[in-house]
Amino acid sequence: MLGGGGMNPRKMKQMMKQMGIDVTELDVEEVVIRTDDEDLVFDGPQVTRMDAQGQETYQVVGEPESVDPGTGGSGAGPAAELDAGDGDGDAEAAGLAIPEDDVMIVAERAGVSEEDAIEALEAEEGDLAAAIARLE
Template sequence: MFPGMRGGFDQRKMDQLMKQMGIDIEELEDVEEVVIKTAEKDLVFKKADVTVMDAKGQKTYQVIGNPEEIKKEITPDEEDVKFVMEQTNCNEEEAIEALKEYEGDIAEAIISLEE
């Protein structure tokens, strides 16, 4: 807890204290979309609330909202496709589809094609 803040939250005092510490906080206006991309999926925040905190030149972004999770489609490696084809005697299209279905897991793709 910060000194002098017993019994309640005083936004003005908090702003003064943050300014003394070299911290500036600003709300980004009219944010339409925030996208976080990972190797496996994208997180898409529509109409997110975004706050930027600048502490002595180091910026931190806070995103508030409910993301839509979009899984990325796997593009199987040529070597993996050939290996699955050799192991199961299937055609290229079947090998690619199995690898996509099992997110690139070669063993699972082979097992599914042998059933």
């Protein structure tokens, strides 16, 4: 996760929560980073999402394989590569790949049903902070 210089991980997590920083480990199969020169394909990486005051940051840990541009990844395009969910949600049928974890976060934070959370995420094009703000 994050280096704490020998700090107790539990204490680190508690301090981050007090500062409004939410850290979530994502269960992903593959990450593809596309550049003009190459595609970097990470198979089975460790991915951490950090939400600090509405700004999301992703950390990818793993060994990438460098492939020619446009040939990397097993997904069916950019939307498939961004979807870390399991693909069985209602948002998938609507054409917007919203990870189930995002739905659960919005529902929990805003105190609403999963269906309301999905509607808010769809309306805000997957932006968690905007979806939560919309529901509050």
